[in-house]
Amino acid sequence: MSLQSGLPLFLGQLIRSPHKISAIAPSSAALARRMAMELPLDRTGPVVELGAGTGKITRALLEAGVAPDDLHAFELNEEFVDNLRSGFPNIHVHHNKAQEMDQLGLNNVRAVVSGLPFLSMPGSIQHAILRASFKAMGPGGVYIQFTYGPKSPVQDRVSEELALTYTKSETIWGNLPPARVYSFRCAVV
Numbered sequence: 001m002s003l004q005s006g007l008p009l010f011l012g013q014l015i016r017s018p019h020k021i022s023a024i025a026p027s028s029a030a031l032a033r034r035m036a037m038e039l040p041l042d043r044t045g046p047v048v049e050l051g052a053g054t055g056k057i058t059r060a061l062l063e064a065g066v067a068p069d070d071l072h073a074f075e076l077n078e079e080f081v082d083n084l085r086s087g088f089p090n091i092h093v094h095h096n097k098a099q100e101m102d103q104l105g106l107n108n109v110r111a112v113v114s115g116l117p118f119l120s121m122p123g124s125i126q127h128a129i130l131r132a133s134f135k136a137m138g139p140g141g142v143y144i145q146f147t148y149g150p151k152s153p154v155q156d157r158v159s160e161e162l163a164l165t166y167t168k169s170e171t172i173w174g175n176l177p178p179a180r181v182y183s184f185r186c187a188v189v
């Protein structure tokens with residue numbers, strides 16, 4: 001799938017569902033590669049991508065060495081799902097909400113990589129997504145999330161409830177808008 005095919009699709013869906021997309025452009029290749037760099041090297045197993053959209057992060061994960069059969073992409077928007085299925089025929093594309101991840105029986109997950117608009121999600125949804133992610137990963141799992149804001153995209157209350165710690169990347173200026181990558185770990189899995 002090329003950027004040429006992804007950008008018009010992204011803009012079309014942004015006009016139709018701005019509150020669900022919550023971004024002005026697909027992630028840049030620079031941001032997608034920076035997210036893939038956060039994949040833990042000391043774990044194996046499936047990788048889950050949440051909010052795969054036009055597939056920019058999907059492509060970076062495959063280029064970073066994730067085997068197509070190990071990659072599970074979750075996406076809510078039907079047109080993005082169709083595009084992901086035709087662009088990446090060998091990965092698993094789930095037309096499901098991220099918070100439904102625990103109903104699909106995924107376990108021993110290596111990492112969860114999220115392009116979800118986390119900042120605009122209510123705390124209850126953030127909690128459900130993070131809890132399902134850390135349950136699927138087990139101890140030592142990493143939840144990787146980008147954000148455009150100056151601070152962690154996870155609400156303080158959710159962070160306290162799940163005893164989250166995080167590391168934060170440098171600012172990726174080659175993204176519109178500039179973004180940072182947070183890698184969360186959970187002490188209570």
Ligand SMILES: C[S@@+](CC[C@H](N)C(=O)[O-])C[C@H]1O[C@@H](n2cnc3c(N)ncnc32)[C@H](O)[C@@H]1O
Pocket residue numbers: 020021022023025026027050051052053054055056057074075076077080096097098099114115116117
């Ligand atoms: C900001 S866009 C990011 C798209 C792509 N990952 C990127 O970086 O360009 C957010 C994506 O998350 C999807 N999305 C929003 N809420 C979702 C949910 N609860 N479960 C799954 N996907 C969701 C939207 O349809 C959209 O494709």
